[in-house]
Amino acid sequence: PPPAPLPPLGVDHIARFNYPYGDGGAAYAKAHAAYKAKPRDWGAVRAGCEAAIAKDPNHLDAQYLLGVALAQGGDPAGAADHLALALAGDYFAYAAGLGSDEDLAGFRATQKGTETAQLATRIAAAYAQLAETGLWVVGRRSPFKWPSNDGVRYDAPRGELYAYDRARKRFVRLTHTEHEVAGFVRAPGSGEVAILGFDK
Numbered sequence: 001p002p003p004a005p006l007p008p009l010g011v012d013h014i015a016r017f018n019y020p021y022g023d024g025g026a027a028y029a030k031a032h033a034a035y036k037a038k039p040r041d042w043g044a045v046r047a048g049c050e051a052a053i054a055k056d057p058n059h060l061d062a063q064y065l066l067g068v069a070l071a072q073g074g075d076p077a078g079a080a081d082h083l084a085l086a087l088a089g090d091y092f093a094y095a096a097g098l099g100s101d102e103d104l105a106g107f108r109a110t111q112k113g114t115e116t117a118q119l120a121t122r123i124a125a126a127y128a129q130l131a132e133t134g135l136w137v138v139g140r141r142s143p144f145k146w147p148s149n150d151g152v153r154y155d156a157p158r159g160e161l162y163a164y165d166r167a168r169k170r171f172v173r174l175t176h177t178e179h180e181v182a183g184f185v186r187a188p189g190s191g192e193v194a195i196l197g198f199d200k
Contacts, residue, residue: 134163
């Protein structure tokens with residue numbers, strides 16, 4: 001069969017990455033607690049992730065973890081759908097887990113697992129192309145706030161580096177620095193980039 005079309009890459013607004021603190025945050029916290037429990041309660045993980053996604057379909061952590069829960073429940077087709085959404089939304093956050101997560105070992109051995117690995121390769125290539133052709137911007141998922149008092153303390157610019165797809169008007173995330181990017185410098189002709197940031 002022909003390869004499945006790529007899901008939409010990235011997000012339409014950088015504020016979508018504020019999902020840990022959005023409408024689905026509380027439900028996902030319950031799902032994550034069930035995931036960390038010993039033994040894991042996969043039914044509660046699934047229910048919590050589904051509740052989080054119902055409130056915020058852009059909650060990518062919930063999409064990924066729901067994919068894992070469905071894989072554990074013997075639903076590789078459902079798992080593939082949600083894993084694909086997570087990978088397309090933030091490839092660099094979830095690609096490593098797709099290949100190494102022990103909870104996905106059984107899924108990787110299925111036909112859907114093979115198809116998802118192939119899709120991940122295509123998503124990686126699309127991200128690489130957008131990194132070359134897109135407009136690079138430092139964007140914040142939430143507004144910057146000045147420190148409330150003087151002295152040395154933790155603070156961050158709350159930014160990450162994104163490539164903006166002008167044609168589709170979407171942002172793909174290129175860095176994962178705990179939102180500490182303040183700027184960047186590209187070295188002409190070398191392909192190297194300096195990421196500038198701070199956490200104090």
